[in-house]
Amino acid sequence: MKQIILITGGARSGKSKHAEKLALTLSDNPVYLATARIWDDEFKQRVLRHQRDRGPEWTNLEEEKWLSSHSLANRVILIDCVTLWCTNFFFDLQADVDKALQAVKEEFDKLVSQEATFIFVTNEIGMGATSENEIQRKFTDLQGWVNQYIAARADKVVLMVSGIPVNVKE
Template sequence: MTLVLGGARSGKSRYAESLIEARPGPWRYVATAQAWDDEMRERIAHHRARRAPPWETVDAPRDLPAVIRQAPAGRPVLVDCLTLWLTNAMLDEAADLAAETDALVEACRSAAGPLVLVSNEVGFGIVPENALARRFRDEAGRLHQRLATTADRVVLVVAGLPVTIKGDA
């Protein structure tokens, strides 16, 4: 398992895709985004346009652990991105965030093939001014720490350049 972190437009998705594409296909792309507005629809379209067969896209805005568990054995899987999944979970007020995070970490631990997870590193900025944004930053940080402990490799992408934090470069 590889955890790829980076800021907005850092090149983290493109880097993660290159890790998966270095393996034999077909490849599975698990998308967590939801197209709530035109700008987000454009972002999703841009990401999809980069991926041609043998990429297979599976949408999983909420039940990410199940999608990871159901991936065919040996199939390389890319999840993009965990912070969107976290946002979706936080906006679902009925969600038990701790239980869902536990389920996600366990699904990642037991993945049946190569797994690359993409997420936004949001802890480098200033302290947000509102409680929801502070909670999001804190929950993302906790999620990243738990996954980084489990991951074989952790990479931070800055200005398109991957910096290996844990594991082999």
């Protein structure tokens, strides 16, 4: 059965851990679709730690932008995370918010056209103060619009608050 679940929240709110537990309740062999681009050594260490934390039951895929290029029909797929995915489009398109938003929406629609269960992890970066940095403000706008786009299409939305899942849409 096709289903879209969005798990959102702030940094270190427990989003990924909650998403992983959920995926494992829905499948014995879920797919972990990682969108991270390795920017520096510290970030590489984070990625390696995440990979070590996952067990052999996971099918691990790494894809920076073209998520729909993977055939995932009838699987449970955890996409972690939308924020890094958007970052890849944003920087590759020279911080053009309109082009990045269009590209992300098109790729999202292609991905979820597959008959599968999708669990998207994203960040609520707009819940903090407004940045004095123009690029950061543009990215915050992009991220907020992408989150709204996914949430409108989601069957379920969960907001993580200090490790506690709060159902927003069921």
